[in-house]
Amino acid sequence: MSVQTWTYILVGVTFTLYIGIAIYSRASSTKDFYVAGGGVSPLANGMATAADWMSAASFISMAGIISFAGYDGSVYLMGWTGGYVLLALLLAPYLRKFGKFTVPDFIGDRYYSKTARIVAVICALIVSFTYVAGQMRGVGVVFSRFLQVDIDTGVIIGMVIVLFYAVLGGMKGITYTQVAQYCVLIFAFMVPAIFISIQMTGNPIPQLGMGSTLNDGSGTFLLDKLDGLSTELGFNKYTNGSKSLTDVFAITLALMVGTAGLPHVIVRFFTVKKVKDARKSAGLALLLIAILFTTAPAVSVFARTNLINTVSEKEYSNMPVWFKNWEETGLLAFDDKNADGKIQYVADKQKNELTIDNDIMVLANPEIANLPAWVIALVAAGALAAALSTAAGLLLVISASVSHDLVKKVFNPNISDKAELWVARGSATVAVVIAGYFGINPPGFVAAVVALAFGLAAASFFPAIVLGIFYKKMNKEGAISGMIVGILLMLFYMTKFKFGWFGGGTQADWWLGISPEGFGSIAMIANFIVSIVVLQFTPEPPEYVQEIVENIRIPSGAGEATGH
Structure with missing residues (x-):
C-alpha cells in the first residue's frame, strides 16, 4: 500500500480511538471538566502528563532544530527536561495541596x-494562545504533506477534531485520550529511530547508535562523519556551538522556569486523589518523557546525515519522490541559481539553492x-497525537480561565454548575x-513559537507561584506589579525583535546579546525585583x-509524627 493509504488508515484508526474515548469519558460536571473528577490513577496521569508535555515542538520541531543548530540545539533539551524536574519537585506537590483547579485560581x-x-487570567490566555499556535502549525504541517491538503486546510481539520473531544470530554475526556496519544506518539517516534539506527550503525538503540561507528566498514564514527560533511559545506562543526554562553544560559533558564509556570501542565497535578499520587505521577511522567528526549538528538543526527548525503551536489531531476512531495507543501524549496540542474546545499546564502523548514526533518x-x-x-x-494532546490541554486551560476564574470567581459567583459548564x-x-x-x-516554526510561550510563562507566573509558596510575607501589590511588568517586558522584547514592532531590530541590537527565546529569564528577574521592591512599601x-502558606509547606502526616 502507498504512504497515503497507510496514513489514512492509521490516522483514521487513532482519531476514531480518541473520539470514542471522549464520548465514553464525557464530562457531566465542572469537576469532571476541569480536573477529571480528581480520581485519575498515578500511572494514567503520568502518561497523560507526558503526552500533554510532549507537544508538536517536542515531537516535530526539537529534533529539527538540533538537526540544523547541532550543539546549540541542546538548550531545548536541557531547558525543557530540567524545567519538568523543577516543576515536579519544587512546585507541583504544594500547588496540589493548595487544592485549586487552575493557576489563576x-x-x-x-x-x-x-x-x-484577572491579571493571572490575562497572562494564562497570552501564554496558552502563543503555545497553541505552535501546535496548530504542527497539525497543519502533518496534514499538508501526508493527506495532501494545504496547511490552512490541515489546521482547520485539526481544529474540528480537538474541539470535539476537548469540548465534549473536558479534562476527563482529555486525560484518557492523552493516555492513548502517549502510546501512539512514543511508538511512532521510536520505531523509525530504531530502524534507522540499525540501518546506519547496526546498533538497535538510537541513543548508542548516535555515538557508534558506521556499518559501512570504514570505521568512521557517525558524529565524525557528520562533522566532516558539515564543514565541507561551510557549516559549523555539528558538535561545536556558535551561540554565546550568555544566550545559551538565558534560553535554558527561560525554558526551565517557563516549564514550571505552564498552566496546562500544572493543572494535571489536580487530577489525582492525593498529594502522594501527584508526586508519583510526576516521577512516572519524567521517565516516560525521557524516552523521547534522549532519542531526539539521535534522530537529529540520523536525519541531518541522510539529508546531506541525499541532496548535496545531486541532480535535481533525479531527486526521490519524498523531495517532490515536500516541495509541494512549500516547506522545501529548490532555487537553481546557477542553472546547472544540481542542488547546491551550502552555508553561503548567496550560493545556497536549497531552503528547508526545520519542522520537516522528523517527518521526512x-x-x-x-x-x-x-x-x-x-x-x-504520532505527530498528530503529540500536537493534538497538547492543544487539547491548552484549550482546557483557556476555557477554565474564562469560565471558572473570570465568570464564576469575579463576575457571577452564583452561576450554576450546569451554566458554568456551558x-x-x-x-x-x-x-x-x-x-x-x-x-x-504563525509567527515562526513550531519550536520557536513554543519557546516564546515558555518565556512568557517564565516572565509572568513563575515568580508569583514561587513567592506565593515559599514567602508568606509576599503580598498582592507586589505579585500584581511583578506579573504586569514581567509580561509586558517580555511582550515588548518579543514583538520588537520577532515581529519588527517598536522600530524592530537585528541580532546585533539584542539586549545583553540575549535572543527573544531567552529573554524570559531577564523578564522573570525583573518580575522578582519589582515584586520584592513593591512589597517593601505596601502592607503585609x-x-x-500567611497561615495558609505555612500549612501548604507542612508534609501530610507531619502532625502525627511530631505529636502536634
Whole structure:
C-alpha cells in the first residue's frame, strides 16, 4: 500500500480511538471538566502528563532544530527536561495541596485579590494562545504533506477534531485520550529511530547508535562523519556551538522556569486523589518523557546525515519522490541559481539553492531513509497525537480561565454548575477558532513559537507561584506589579525583535546579546525585583493568608509524627 493509504488508515484508526474515548469519558460536571473528577490513577496521569508535555515542538520541531543548530540545539533539551524536574519537585506537590483547579485560581486566592486573579487570567490566555499556535502549525504541517491538503486546510481539520473531544470530554475526556496519544506518539517516534539506527550503525538503540561507528566498514564514527560533511559545506562543526554562553544560559533558564509556570501542565497535578499520587505521577511522567528526549538528538543526527548525503551536489531531476512531495507543501524549496540542474546545499546564502523548514526533518526522516510506507504513516499519526494532546490541554486551560476564574470567581459567583459548564464549552469553542487563526498565520516554526510561550510563562507566573509558596510575607501589590511588568517586558522584547514592532531590530541590537527565546529569564528577574521592591512599601498580607502558606509547606502526616 502507498504512504497515503497507510496514513489514512492509521490516522483514521487513532482519531476514531480518541473520539470514542471522549464520548465514553464525557464530562457531566465542572469537576469532571476541569480536573477529571480528581480520581485519575498515578500511572494514567503520568502518561497523560507526558503526552500533554510532549507537544508538536517536542515531537516535530526539537529534533529539527538540533538537526540544523547541532550543539546549540541542546538548550531545548536541557531547558525543557530540567524545567519538568523543577516543576515536579519544587512546585507541583504544594500547588496540589493548595487544592485549586487552575493557576489563576491559586494566584487569586493566595494573593486575596480579584485584580490578581484577572491579571493571572490575562497572562494564562497570552501564554496558552502563543503555545497553541505552535501546535496548530504542527497539525497543519502533518496534514499538508501526508493527506495532501494545504496547511490552512490541515489546521482547520485539526481544529474540528480537538474541539470535539476537548469540548465534549473536558479534562476527563482529555486525560484518557492523552493516555492513548502517549502510546501512539512514543511508538511512532521510536520505531523509525530504531530502524534507522540499525540501518546506519547496526546498533538497535538510537541513543548508542548516535555515538557508534558506521556499518559501512570504514570505521568512521557517525558524529565524525557528520562533522566532516558539515564543514565541507561551510557549516559549523555539528558538535561545536556558535551561540554565546550568555544566550545559551538565558534560553535554558527561560525554558526551565517557563516549564514550571505552564498552566496546562500544572493543572494535571489536580487530577489525582492525593498529594502522594501527584508526586508519583510526576516521577512516572519524567521517565516516560525521557524516552523521547534522549532519542531526539539521535534522530537529529540520523536525519541531518541522510539529508546531506541525499541532496548535496545531486541532480535535481533525479531527486526521490519524498523531495517532490515536500516541495509541494512549500516547506522545501529548490532555487537553481546557477542553472546547472544540481542542488547546491551550502552555508553561503548567496550560493545556497536549497531552503528547508526545520519542522520537516522528523517527518521526512523515514522517507529519506527509505523506510516502509507504514513506518512513514506511523510518524504522521504520532505527530498528530503529540500536537493534538497538547492543544487539547491548552484549550482546557483557556476555557477554565474564562469560565471558572473570570465568570464564576469575579463576575457571577452564583452561576450554576450546569451554566458554568456551558460557559466553559463556549469559551473553548472560541479559543479553538482563535488558535486556528494563529496556526494559519504563525509567527515562526513550531519550536520557536513554543519557546516564546515558555518565556512568557517564565516572565509572568513563575515568580508569583514561587513567592506565593515559599514567602508568606509576599503580598498582592507586589505579585500584581511583578506579573504586569514581567509580561509586558517580555511582550515588548518579543514583538520588537520577532515581529519588527517598536522600530524592530537585528541580532546585533539584542539586549545583553540575549535572543527573544531567552529573554524570559531577564523578564522573570525583573518580575522578582519589582515584586520584592513593591512589597517593601505596601502592607503585609492578612494573617490567615500567611497561615495558609505555612500549612501548604507542612508534609501530610507531619502532625502525627511530631505529636502536634
